[in-house]
Amino acid sequence: MNEFDLIREYFNWPSTDSNIVVGVGDDAAVVNVATSQQLVTSTDTLIEGVHFSSQVGPRDIAHKALAVNLSDIAAMGGRAKYFTLALSLPKIDEHWLGEFSSSMKQLAERFKISLVGGDTTKGPLSITINVIGTLEIGSALQRSGASPGDGVYVSNTIGSAAYAWWQLNNNQKPSKGNLEKLNRPIPRLELGRALNGIASACIDVSDGLEQDLGHILDCSNVGAIIELADLPLDEELSDYVKRTSDYSIALCGGDDYELCFSVPKRQREWLLKRLQEIDIRITQIGEITKSLGLEIKGYSNNSSSYQHFR
Amino acid sequence: MNEFDLIREYFNWPSTDSNIVVGVGDDAAVVNVATSQQLVTSTDTLIEGVHFSSQVGPRDIAHKALAVNLSDIAAMGGRAKYFTLALSLPKIDEHWLGEFSSSMKQLAERFKISLVGGDTTKGPLSITINVIGTLEIGSALQRSGASPGDGVYVSNTIGSAAYAWWQLNNNQKPSKGNLEKLNRPIPRLELGRALNGIASACIDVSDGLEQDLGHILDCSNVGAIIELADLPLDEELSDYVKRTSDYSIALCGGDDYELCFSVPKRQREWLLKRLQEIDIRITQIGEITKSLGLEIKGYSNNSSSYQHFR
Numbered sequence: 001m002n003e004f005d006l007i008r009e010y011f012n013w014p015s016t017d018s019n020i021v022v023g024v025g026d027d028a029a030v031v032n033v034a035t036s037q038q039l040v041t042s043t044d045t046l047i048e049g050v051h052f053s054s055q056v057g058p059r060d061i062a063h064k065a066l067a068v069n070l071s072d073i074a075a076m077g078g079r080a081k082y083f084t085l086a087l088s089l090p091k092i093d094e095h096w097l098g099e100f101s102s103s104m105k106q107l108a109e110r111f112k113i114s115l116v117g118g119d120t121t122k123g124p125l126s127i128t129i130n131v132i133g134t135l136e137i138g139s140a141l142q143r144s145g146a147s148p149g150d151g152v153y154v155s156n157t158i159g160s161a162a163y164a165w166w167q168l169n170n171n172q173k174p175s176k177g178n179l180e181k182l183n184r185p186i187p188r189l190e191l192g193r194a195l196n197g198i199a200s201a202c203i204d205v206s207d208g209l210e211q212d213l214g215h216i217l218d219c220s221n222v223g224a225i226i227e228l229a230d231l232p233l234d235e236e237l238s239d240y241v242k243r244t245s246d247y248s249i250a251l252c253g254g255d256d257y258e259l260c261f262s263v264p265k266r267q268r269e270w271l272l273k274r275l276q277e278i279d280i281r282i283t284q285i286g287e288i289t290k291s292l293g294l295e296i297k298g299y300s301n302n303s304s305s306y307q308h309f310r
Numbered sequence: 311m312n313e314f315d316l317i318r319e320y321f322n323w324p325s326t327d328s329n330i331v332v333g334v335g336d337d338a339a340v341v342n343v344a345t346s347q348q349l350v351t352s353t354d355t356l357i358e359g360v361h362f363s364s365q366v367g368p369r370d371i372a373h374k375a376l377a378v379n380l381s382d383i384a385a386m387g388g389r390a391k392y393f394t395l396a397l398s399l400p401k402i403d404e405h406w407l408g409e410f411s412s413s414m415k416q417l418a419e420r421f422k423i424s425l426v427g428g429d430t431t432k433g434p435l436s437i438t439i440n441v442i443g444t445l446e447i448g449s450a451l452q453r454s455g456a457s458p459g460d461g462v463y464v465s466n467t468i469g470s471a472a473y474a475w476w477q478l479n480n481n482q483k484p485s486k487g488n489l490e491k492l493n494r495p496i497p498r499l500e501l502g503r504a505l506n507g508i509a510s511a512c513i514d515v516s517d518g519l520e521q522d523l524g525h526i527l528d529c530s531n532v533g534a535i536i537e538l539a540d541l542p543l544d545e546e547l548s549d550y551v552k553r554t555s556d557y558s559i560a561l562c563g564g565d566d567y568e569l570c571f572s573v574p575k576r577q578r579e580w581l582l583k584r585l586q587e588i589d590i591r592i593t594q595i596g597e598i599t600k601s602l603g604l605e606i607k608g609y610s611n612n613s614s615s616y617q618h619f620r
Contacts, residue, residue: 021348022450025529027385027513028352028443030450035345038331041426042338043394043440047433075337084353086396086438116351123357123436128396128429130353130440133338140332140340203337219335 001092003120010101011085015114020082029116031082037134042072048125058096059103060183065127066107068206070187071257075204077141077196078133080111080189085118086128111189141195141202141261146220150200150262150288154232155188155280158209162253163237175236185257190278195261198271202261208252213260214294220262226286228298251296262288311402313430320411321395325424330392339426341392347444352382358435368406369413370493375437376417378516380497381567385514387451387506388443390421390499395428396438421499451505451512451571456530458600460510460572463592464542465498467491468519472563473547485546495567500588505571508581512571518562523570524604530572536596538608561606572598 001009012024022030033039046065048054066083073080085104089097108115113131161182164174174182188204195202201216209231217223231250233241241247263271275282289295311319322334332340343349356375358364376393383390395414399407418425423441471492474484484492498514505512511526519541527533541560543551551557573581585592599605 021448022386022452026450026453027382028350028388028441030386030445031349031351032447033343033347033349037343039341039343039349039442040338041341041392041394041440041442043396043427043438044429045396045398045431045433045438047398047431050431050433072337076332076340078338082351084351084440086353086355086440088355088357088436117353119354119438121355121357121360123355123360124434126398126433126436128353128355128438130351130394131338132349132351132442135340137342138331140336142332143336 006092006097006120010097011115011118013105013115017114020114020116023114023116029082029084031116033134036137038137038140040073040076040078040133040135040140041130042069043128043130044069044072045126045128056183058100061127062100062104063107063184065129066104067185067187068257069129069131070111070113070189071185071204071206073131073133074187074189074192075141075202075259076135077139077192077202078135079193080113080131080133082114082116082132084130085115087118087120088123088126089120090123090125111187139196141192141199143201143203143216143219146201146216146222146262146288147264148222148288148290150264151268151284152213152224152226152260152262152286152288153282153284154205154209154260155191155258155282157232157234158205158256158258159237159250159253160234161185161255162249163240165255166249178234178236182255185255187257188259188280191259191280194274194278198267198274199261199263202259205256205258205260207254209260210251210294216260216262217292217294223289223292223294224286225289225295225297228296230283230285232281232283316402316407316430320407321425321428323415323425327424330424330426333424333426339392339394341426343444346447348447348450350383350386350388350443350445350450351440352379353438353440354379354382355436355438366493368410371437372410372414373417373494375439376414377495377497378567379439379441380421380423380499381495381514381516383441383443384497384499384502385451385512385569386445387449387502387512388445389503390423390441390443392424392426392442394440395425397428397430398433398436399430400433400435421497449506451502451509453511453513453526453529456511456526456532456572456598457574458532458598460574460598461578461594462523462534462536462570462572462596462598463594464515464519464570465501465568465590465592467542467544468515468566468568469547469560469563470544471495471565472559473550475565476559488544488546492565495565497567498569498590501569501590504584504588505569508577508584509571509573512569515566515568515570517564519570520561520604526570526572527602527604533599533602533604534596535599535605535607538606540593540595542591542593
């Protein structure tokens, strides 16, 4: 099977998006963009041995590779529209490719996003995806808009993915739900859209709450106080914290892909109203402050967030 | 040095493009798109050991990684505008990164294209770039528009990069010019723009003339006759062919990143006029035919074009 057959067989999905003028199979893809829209674009790479182990199956890898990119668009409050896929494979394994392709297609269809191009090459297993989305002009949720007094929120639970990962590495069995959060995170695109025009700053929790909230604080030139007791933890991680008093997984564990965002007080009611339409829990965990730095009430552990080049 | 310092130090280039609303450093980049424009987007990966050897230096790697992506936009007749960079590095080598960054910046400035985002991660050396460009609505140069009677053209010379590569692998010393063509190809963006509204089909010669012209023929449902004697070869490759009668490098050697395109006869004068404004040689090498297949006058070698998964 050569490169062209591979693309035709596994990645030439039919699309119903009439704005795709040229899709997979030419030098580049061509798409229409509506007036009054801005483009939002983001790239993320997953590499075997760095972002996932050789034990992880093709369905999980494909899902996560696309999900983490969609999560970046969600954190900007954008609509994901198109993506390109650069896939490096050590060998052609048709069963693996079939599973990979079908899982990625499933997620793409769920969020109505079209694969428009890419590159396949022989090499160590690695997946780089670029997502292109659209935004109403001037509506991007940046990291730099938080103001003193704004509430600090996170979606769903935090630390669940990191706790599953920690359990896998410590001969414990993660719950099915947490393993799912680690391997098949759900990009919070509906929430990102709902926050558009409401949140003052937003980021996705991919590197751990402490570090990612820290980016909002740095970019906004503000600080924050958060309460350990208010962190939304799932049942398993909650039990672990009760047993050990160790909050490092909750605060510094990455890979959750939940949204962390700040909302001015005057927008709070409006936010709760909008959230009635989508099925997602949000929790206020603290408040933005004028004095710089992140104050965590009840925390004294020195554990750090995940960084690639330690 | 952590991931954030690395991006700040090497990849947070100042940009003068006022259409960049959010650049490097947020979850995603946000850019304005003019009305009456379509988006054109393309992705290519270079991996050490597959696309370049460990002997190749950071300046060449950076140049080529960006150039091959710009070449895809050129082949569509587009204007390159923005790119994202996904960089996987086995270790942090500040000298290497400084050279890599400076060379990529140089090429980006030459073609007025802005780096708007990306991802850095620890792993085998690999570079994936996604370029976003713009096109006037309906003006994309696709592979599917060639008609019988159209002339078949290529820019500059073909086989030069492949001949340099062949020499390197056969203990011969390539000329400085050909080594440059292999390591620092020039994307034919001005030519692509000039062909806009004139060429009926276009592709970049990345996998070898025979294979890439074959894509135009397949997509356009036509054939072509080309003349070996008309192929524009540089002096070194020309000497080699005279000595050996071996045209396989000229016909099947990849990595040239010249454009191969078809032009209706009635557009020929107009094309020559436009080309007076840009410094590039083009050569007619044959003609599109109604009967399918590629007829190469004077060729009988069975050598095949480069494909990744052979």
